[in-house]
Amino acid sequence: MKAIILFDSKTSGGSTDKLIDSIGRKLAETGAYVEKAKCKSTGDYSFVKEFDLVIMGAPIYYLLVSSELLGALLQSNLKSCLEGKKIALFLTCGSPELMANLLYLPQLKLNLIGSTIITEKIFAPNQLSDPAVIAKYVDDMNEAYRKAER
Helix, strand or coil: EEEEEEEEECCCCHHHHHHHHHHHHHHCCCCEEEEEEEECCCCCCHHHHCCCEEEEEEEEEECCHHHHHHHHHCHHHHHHHHHCCEEEEECCCCHHHHHHEEEEEEEEHHHCCCCCEEEEEEEEEHHHHHHHHHHHHHHHHHHHHHHHHH
């Protein structure tokens, strides 16, 4: 499996960056080839077509999914490049999980209607560096990917 992690993060080396690196390492340990790319609202995402799995994630800022990831879905060719791809979503957020599921994940999912979303996860601040939580997300992603391949 070839996977790309598309992400947005306001700070380099911050908690979202570290989480992305941990997800990538854990996924690579399962035999996947993994790359990561920071989103830009007006970028060219043609390279996404080379990957089997697209993992998309961002932090929540001021009640919104970070703007570059949403912008990429709205203003670039990303949405068309995701056609036929399996997608895993994650958000990092300090809000309660129920609130995040109701308010924040739909901001992404509304722009992915018709796409195959295989797994999604809200990471609370205390989970961002928890190896067990990260491993479970990657295991769930791998299992969902295998099921979708059948």
